[in-house]
Amino acid sequence: MNQPLTPNSFRTGPDEEGRFGLYGGRFVAETLMPLILDLERAWKEARVDPDYKGELTSLATHYVGRPSALYHAERLSQHFGGAQVYFKREELNHTGSHKINNCIGQILLAKKMGKTRIIAETGAGQHGVATATVCARFGLPCVIFMGATDVERQKPNVFRMKLLGAEVRAVTAGAGTLKDAMNEALRDWVTNVADTYYLIGTAAGPHPYPEMVRELQSVIGTETRQQMLEDTGKLPDAVVACVGGGSNAIGMFHAFLDDPDVAIYGAEAAGHGLDVPNGHAASMSGGRPGVLHGNRTYLLQDENGQILEGHSISAGLDYPGVGPEHSWLKDSGRVNYVPVTDAEAMEAFHLCTRFEGIIPALESAHGLAHVAKLAPTMRPDQSIVLCLSGRGDKDVHTVAASMGLEL
Amino acid sequence: MTKRIENRFSALKGEGRPALVTFLMAGDPDGETAFEIMRALPGAGADLIELGMPFSDPMADGPAIQKAGLRALAGGETLKKTLATVARFRESDTDTPVILMGYFNPIYVYGVDAFLDDALAAGVDGLIVVDLPPEMDSELCKPALDAGLSFIRLATPTTDEKRLPAVLQNTSGFVYYVSITGITGSAAPDAGKVGGAVQRIKAQTDLPVCVGFGVRTGEQARAIAAVADGVVVGSALVSALEASLDAKGAAGTGSAEAVLSIVRDLAAGVRAARLATA
Numbered sequence: 057m058n059q060p061l062t063p064n065s066f067r068t069g070p071d072e073e074g075r076f077g078l079y080g081g082r083f084v085a086e087t088l089m090p091l092i093l094d095l096e097r098a099w100k101e102a103r104v105d106p107d108y109k110g111e112l113t114s115l116a117t118h119y120v121g122r123p124s125a126l127y128h129a130e131r132l133s134q135h136f137g138g139a140q141v142y143f144k145r146e147e148l149n150h151t152g153s154h155k156i157n158n159c160i161g162q163i164l165l166a167k168k169m170g171k172t173r174i175i176a177e178t179g180a181g182q183h184g185v186a187t188a189t190v191c192a193r194f195g196l197p198c199v200i201f202m203g204a205t206d207v208e209r210q211k212p213n214v215f216r217m218k219l220l221g222a223e224v225r226a227v228t229a230g231a232g233t234l235k236d237a238m239n240e241a242l243r244d245w246v247t248n249v250a251d252t253y254y255l256i257g258t259a260a261g262p263h264p265y266p267e268m269v270r271e272l273q274s275v276i277g278t279e280t281r282q283q284m285l286e287d288t289g290k291l292p293d294a295v296v297a298c299v300g301g302g303s304n305a306i307g308m309f310h311a312f313l314d315d316p317d318v319a320i321y322g323a324e325a326a327g328h329g330l331d332v333p334n335g336h337a338a339s340m341s342g343g344r345p346g347v348l349h350g351n352r353t354y355l356l357q358d359e360n361g362q363i364l365e366g367h368s369i370s371a372g373l374d375y376p377g378v379g380p381e382h383s384w385l386k387d388s389g390r391v392n393y394v395p396v397t398d399a400e401a402m403e404a405f406h407l408c409t410r411f412e413g414i415i416p417a418l419e420s421a422h423g424l425a426h427v428a429k430l431a432p433t434m435r436p437d438q439s440i441v442l443c444l445s446g447r448g449d450k451d452v453h454t455v456a457a458s459m460g461l462e463l
Numbered sequence: 464m465t466k467r468i469e470n471r472f473s474a475l476k477g478e479g480r481p482a483l484v485t486f487l488m489a490g491d492p493d494g495e496t497a498f499e500i501m502r503a504l505p506g507a508g509a510d511l512i513e514l515g516m517p518f519s520d521p522m523a524d525g526p527a528i529q530k531a532g533l534r535a536l537a538g539g540e541t542l543k544k545t546l547a548t549v550a551r552f553r554e555s556d557t558d559t560p561v562i563l564m565g566y567f568n569p570i571y572v573y574g575v576d577a578f579l580d581d582a583l584a585a586g587v588d589g590l591i592v593v594d595l596p597p598e599m600d601s602e603l604c605k606p607a608l609d610a611g612l613s614f615i616r617l618a619t620p621t622t623d624e625k626r627l628p629a630v631l632q633n634t635s636g637f638v639y640y641v642s643i644t645g646i647t648g649s650a651a652p653d654a655g656k657v658g659g660a661v662q663r664i665k666a667q668t669d670l671p672v673c674v675g676f677g678v679r680t681g682e683q684a685r686a687i688a689a690v691a692d693g694v695v696v697g698s699a700l701v702s703a704l705e706a707s708l709d710a711k712g713a714a715g716t717g718s719a720e721a722v723l724s725i726v727r728d729l730a731a732g733v734r735a736a737r738l739a740t741a
Contacts, residue, residue: 081598086618087621089596089597090621090622090623229526243646246523346571347567357568360541361518361542361572362536363519
């Protein structure tokens with residue numbers, strides 16, 4: 057393949073058709089097309105509307121707790137013996153992860169559009185909880201689609217959603233994980249087009265979702281950039297985030313894309329290892345381009361274009377695709393996407409817990425596992441920021457099981 | 464463009480009756496059974512055949528067709544085998560139009576140009592690809608039309624007057640009106656509402672308009688056929704096939720007949736409905 061030309065800026069996408077180079081687009085059934093065009097119009101208006109922006113900022117401040125802290129993880133830095141490691145503390149947000157940033161933005165848009173029913177898909181349950189939360193806050197009925205397998209392995213989050221008033225529908229189709237939940241949410245949307253808003257949780261799906269979710273999450277990187285300049289007087293030498301669908305990652309990366317001296321790393325879930333057939337969820341390191349869920353992007357698929365389920369110990373990374381902007385950033389070479397196995401993530405989980413007194417989500421632990429590889433290769437006057445996207449309370453059962461314990 | 468679709472609709476116009484379009488999933492539950500059924504469909508009264516290309520993630524399909532696709536994939540069905548089935552069908556039937564229906568990814572991975580060459584050589588007449596709206600025409604629709612295959616577009620209740628011209632622009636063969644907002648195999652459509660929608664579409668195109676999603680019985684087929692140029696039936700046939708399978712999901716001696724007897728009933732319904740205006 058020819059080396060793609062380096063663009064003047066990595067921050068201008070997508071184009072009018074919702075494409076990031078080859079990736080993105082609007083691959084949806086005709087029934088949904090008019091809705092998606094409506095959504096695009098409403099979003100274009102909202103993003104420049106001072107009232108919308110004012111409401112969003114007010115909720116971010118008083119409800120979510122923004123800005124989130126930037127924390128110097130001194131003991132881990134010392135332990136790794138190289139670069140200074142910082143955490144962008146998205147796990148301190150209301151509901152315990154970055155997901156709420158996107159949900160408040162989209163629920164305000166849904167209200168503006170006059171929609172009266174919200175649907176969403178969820179894997180680990182973090183996006184489901186965040187969606188159920190904003191629906192409670194705005195008094196809207198909410199249906200969360202969740203794979204039956206995930207309902208089983210994320211029971212505490214299922215109960216939280218129910219407490220918040222959401223209806224949780226267990227999806228038994230396929231392997232009962234995130235992709236099946238997304239298929240079912242799309243089927244619901246195509247059936248209830250008039251009143252329903254589909255609140256997608258990651259920077260994937262048909263245009264304008266990837267762009268909209270990125271814009272709503274890019275507060276992470278914008279704050280980080282400013283906080284690093286204030287705290288250290290310079291930009292970080294590297295930023296790292298985990299990538300499933302990739303919403304926390306694109307939110308962290310976007311502000312740094314045109315800073316050529318900042319190295320950017322996305323940690324993909326390599327599960328049992330990239331060489332284990334269908335044993336990982338690293339769509340960019342171990343997949344190839346295809347079309348699913350409204351966009352073209354890197355996918356885990358067989359040689360006939362059938363989608364594979366993949367595997368990750370982290371339910372939030374257990375998805376066979378990735379946001380289209382990441383696929384473009386991979387091909388362009390601006391971001392390095394690296395595989396992290398279940399075992400490496402688990403080791404990083406324990407390190408973070410014991411050295412910093414922070415229990416990270418298994419998703420975020422994938423990012424930290426890459427930091428553990430990267431930091432020792434760097435000098436002590438250099439710095440790395442990890443997006444600590446979520447807290448790990450939800451994962452204690454999974455961690456216990458990996459230690460041979462039952463809670 | 465292959466001539467079979469046009470020839471078939473003009474012959475039906477001569478008979479003064481609408482078309483029965485039947486769907487079956489390629490390779491469900493195995494390639495041989497699906498072929499047996501396909502070969503017998505015209506004799507049972509099917510005027511056009513839609514052959515499903517199984518996909519792991521059929522976002523617009525209800526449980527019946529989802530399961531049919533998974534059965535076919537479990538049985539080892541691939542796009543290559545589906546095309547081979549069409550070629551085999553053509554050995555004994557050179558007139559019945561065959562339309563492949565499915566999702567874009569398996570075609571994209573096969574390679575658009577290679578797929579179009581092979582589909583044409585196998586005797587395919589048209590394509591229905593659910594996740595390619597007009598905005599995505601450069602992906603497959605235009606190359607298919609250039610290669611001489613019809614690209615049949617779905618129009619839906621959400622396709623308003625303003626959008627309809629864009630939907631019709633590169634459509635050929637016929638227009639497939641999706642009678643409900645929803646997935647395949649849902650509630651039965653209201654024939655009165657469908658009639659109005661078909662008239663709105665026909666005001667903007669000379670192509671035949673066929674109606675599908677939710678038609679299960681001969682009586683429903685007759686009601687819809689009275690207001691359209693054709694009726695598409697899928698989930699009802701796929702469900703009948705499913706009901707005929709044994710506990711291991713294998714076809715039995717009665718499987719083909721389970722589907723064909725419904726097709727005969729639907730054909731009688733469609734034949735009882737004369738086209739009001741030719």
